Amino acid sequence: MRIHSFTGAIGVTLIASLLLAFTATTQAQTPAAAGVQGKTELLWFGQAGFRIKTPAGKMILIDPWITGGPKTPPMYKNDLAAIGPIDLLLVTHAHVDHLGDAPAIAKMNNTKLYGPADMVTPLTTLGILPADLGHRFNKTGRVTPLPGIKVTAVQAEHSSLLVWKNPATEKMESHPAGEPMGYIIELENGFKIWHMGDTGLFSDMKFISEHYKPDLVLIPIGGNFTMAPDDAAYALRTWVKPKMVIPMHYGSNPMTKGTLAEFQDAMKGSSIKIIPMAEGETVQF
Numbered sequence: 619m620r621i622h623s624f625t626g627a628i629g630v631t632l633i634a635s636l637l638l639a640f641t642a643t644t645q646a647q648t649p650a651a652a653g654v655q656g657k658t659e660l661l662w663f664g665q666a667g668f669r670i671k672t673p674a675g676k677m678i679l680i681d682p683w684i685t686g687g688p689k690t691p692p693m694y695k696n697d698l699a700a701i702g703p704i705d706l707l708l709v710t711h712a713h714v715d716h717l718g719d720a721p722a723i724a725k726m727n728n729t730k731l732y733g734p735a736d737m738v739t740p741l742t743t744l745g746i747l748p749a750d751l752g753h754r755f756n757k758t759g760r761v762t763p764l765p766g767i768k769v770t771a772v773q774a775e776h777s778s779l780l781v782w783k784n785p786a787t788e789k790m791e792s793h794p795a796g797e798p799m800g801y802i803i804e805l806e807n808g809f810k811i812w813h814m815g816d817t818g819l820f821s822d823m824k825f826i827s828e829h830y831k832p833d834l835v836l837i838p839i840g841g842n843f844t845m846a847p848d849d850a851a852y853a854l855r856t857w858v859k860p861k862m863v864i865p866m867h868y869g870s871n872p873m874t875k876g877t878l879a880e881f882q883d884a885m886k887g888s889s890i891k892i893i894p895m896a897e898g899e900t901v902q903f
């Protein structure tokens with residue numbers, strides 16, 4: 619497993635955070651203030667699945683398609699417990715490559731699954747998720763599920779259908795599951811990650827970026843269901859303009875043909891730092 623560090627890329631942010639931490643710790647040692655000295659670590663499982671270790675050591679899991687993911691490293695694919703304890707679970711929409719193992723992981727950790735309101739409702743009414751483990755919210759809604767961590771739901775231009783095998787009839791059923799979302803995840807030190815979920819191009823990407831100012835964007839590039847490499851590059855260069863980007867949602871489905879090389883080519887000459895990841899790889903900020 620390779621571990622990369624991108625501390626230099628956000629050095630100014632970190633120095634500011636450390637100064638803030640020093641000021642805060644001279645007054646009172648709050649968990650959030652103590653945590654800003656830690657690093658942020660991202661682990662990619664493939665597709666849109668990430669585990670984020672926050673500066674205070676909390677674990678956030680997003681779109682965990684683990685046991686069914688064709689590129690999931692075997693240590694996780696064969697044992698969900700290998701992911702470790704999870705403090706916050708986020709799902710962007712109901713498609714299997716995003717909802718994946720989330721209900722099972724919510725139950726394993728006794729942790730709430732945060733997701734689009736009208737996705738969480740059928741999960742609980744159908745008995746897939748216990749009602750007390752679902753948190754319903756919607757676009758522009760902001761939650762603070764852990765000290766110092768804010769998650770804001772934002773637009774994603776996609777669809778969301780829940781396909782489920784009814785155990786009573788043994789038949790597959792399709793259930794409406796609301797609208798898909800992306801998430802702006804602000805960590806204890808102010809570092810902001812925009813997980814775009816699955817999305818096509820929409821011009822309010824500009825508004826979202828100007829309003830929330832993400833440092834790091836996780837962007838789908840595979841095409842067919844989402845932006846392809848050229849459209850993702852257009853969005854980044856024209857509207858989003860983050861410091862750093864991690865391409866995702868490619869290479870796991872034969873229909874999503876977009877490649878990392880095409881994305882890098884489409885981004886040529888841009889000052890936005892591309893951080894390519896392999897499944898199972900970890901990066902630090």
Ligand SMILES: [Zn+2]
Nearest residue numbers: 713715716816
């Ligand atoms: Zn997807």
